[in-house]
Amino acid sequence: MKTLYLSPLQLLDDGFAAAKQMALPWLGVLWLTSLPLTFLQVHYWMTLRHLGVEAMTHGDFLFHFSLLITAATVPALYGRALFVRQIASRHGGEKAAGELRWRLPSGPFLSYLSLCFFLDVTLYILCWTFVFIPVAWVLSALAAAIFPRLQGANLVQAVRELLSVSDKILLLALLGFVFLCAWLVACVNLYLGIEGFLWIADGVAGWDLTVWQQILQPESFFEILPAELLPYLLIFSAAWLLVLPFWLATLTIYVESHRAQTTGEDLHQWFASIRGSKVA
């Protein structure tokens, strides 16, 4: 809580610093728990692409596949909750007890799980409006960020908590836009990185990588549905995994700063820092 107001630049700086501090092991935990969900989602898109119009006649198959994806959401949400809790405790100057670090309180975790499922259900009902897609994206990350503040098994309290931190719409929209740009930049960088690797592998090592070079041609990269979807889906997903820790860390810092502003804790700390500097 360095500032008395919520500045987007300060939040981004603090979020970046917090995510960097979490490098081991929490960043790894976040990525490992998110991997099954990411791979299943990519496979789902590929299956839909292959089924085409026939997808309408494969309702049962798609439902069972969706059940698998929803099940894979649980470890992904567990990883997010662990990561966010560590950032919140470090930000508040606390140090979690070693033996308790892997355990999450079951009540708040169930509340968080149901809140995320509720947001997903709302998204699937309202996705045709298009406006709700970015809103749901921000809200689902905010749901993770409020996890350390949840108490007991109560979905209503979780929804109230989420709504109470969602009042700074402009600031949240700005942060969302920044991270959307960051994701696009990460996509391009990953793509260029793979291209560079192929170029080196072909030129220096002499491997035959013609197939991959055709797949990753720049003209097919900008098509909406390129013929070879898989590499691009993998690049998009990998770029999202790179951006995710910073996105979660920034929103956690936002929630903690919001709480400090609401309770007056920021003024208390500001006064303490002034008094400390006067004594020094």
Added chain:
Amino acid sequence: MGEVIQRQFCANHPSRVAHALCMDCKKTVCQECATRWEGINYCITCLEKRRVAAAPSASMGGWALLLASVTVLFFAKSKLMAWSAALMVAFLEVE
């Protein structure tokens, strides 16, 4: 012969003189580490334990309701995901 009173120090800050005695763990703590709750002094660790114990716990009904809602939302989410994906692909293909 009078009894010698020994000066005690804080369990967390050995250089600081003890100010209070934690009524749970009986450790001596300095002014900064001691917190008075309902008229009784506690150290930070014991106060945290009491805070966790005093946290509102959900009733059995609350737990059952939450578990039921998680289960319902789990299946509803999966069903809606399948429907919306099939509709979206069909729409894109027709377009």
